[in-house]
Ligand SMILES: [Fe+2]
C-alpha cells in the first residue's frame with residue numbers, strides 16, 4: 001500500500017510586466033507588456049497581496065511538496081524575475097520541499113540577457129539544485145515519484161505553444177517503465193497534455209507530447225500537474241487519476257491542494273480561495 005501525501009500546487013502568478021529596456025520594442029516582449037498591462041489588468045488586481053497571502057498560507061502548512069508550475073513573469077525580463085524572487089523568497093528560504101518549473105512567459109524571447117536571467121531565476125528558486133539545463137529530472141521521496149519537465153521555448157508573437165523534445169519524451173518513457181515500488185507517479189510541467197483551449201487550440205497546444213499523453217491515459221502516469229491555462233481545471237477518474245491545472249494564482253486567487261489517501265488509493269483535489 002502506498003503512503004499518503006499532500007502537495008500544494010500553484011501556477012501563473014505573472015509578475016506585472018515592466019518596461020525595462022528599449023530592446024523590448026524589437027521583439028515579442030512589447031506584445032507581452034501590452035497584453036499584461038491592458039488586457040489582463042482587471043483580472044490581476046491586488047497582485048502583490050494575493051501572492052503574500054498564498055506564501056503565508058503555504059508556510060503554515062506541512063506538506064510533502066510545494067509545486068510552482070511556471071509563468072512567474074510576463075515577459076521574462078530581469079526586473080520581473082527580481083520582483084518574483086522577492087515575492088517567493090520566504091518559500092525558497094523555508095524548510096518546505098519546493099520545486100519551480102519554468103513557464104513559457106519565463107522563456108519568452110531569445111534575447112541572451114533574458115535567457116540568462118531565466119536560468120539564474122530557475123537555479124535560485126530551486127535552491128541551487130536545478131537550472132534550465134537540468135530538465136527533465138526525477139524528484140522523488142518515499143511516497144511518490146515526480147517527473148519534472150520543461151517544454152517552454154521562445155515562440156513567435158501571438159503563439160503560446162510548447163514543444164516537447166525527444167530527450168524529454170524518451171525520459172518519460174524510460175521512467176514510466178521503471179519499478180515505482182508502489183509509489184504514485186506524477187508528471188509536473190507548465191503545459192497540460194490535454195487540449196488546453198477549445199477555440200484557440202493551435203495557439204496554445206504542447207507539440208510533440210502525444211506519446212506522453214498516452215502514458216497518462218494508460219495510467220502509467222497517475223497524475224499530471226500543470227499550469228499555463230489560467231482557469232483551474234481537473235479531469236480525474238474515480239480514483240483521482242488524471243490531469244490537474246492549477247489556474248493562475250493571481251487571476252483566480254486560489255491554491256490547489258492535492259491529497260493522496262494511501263488506504264483508499266484515492267487522489268483528491270481541493271481549491272483554497274485566498275480572498
Ligand atoms: Fe500563464
Ligand SMILES: [Fe+2]
Nearest residue numbers: 071103104228
Ligand atoms: Fe503559460
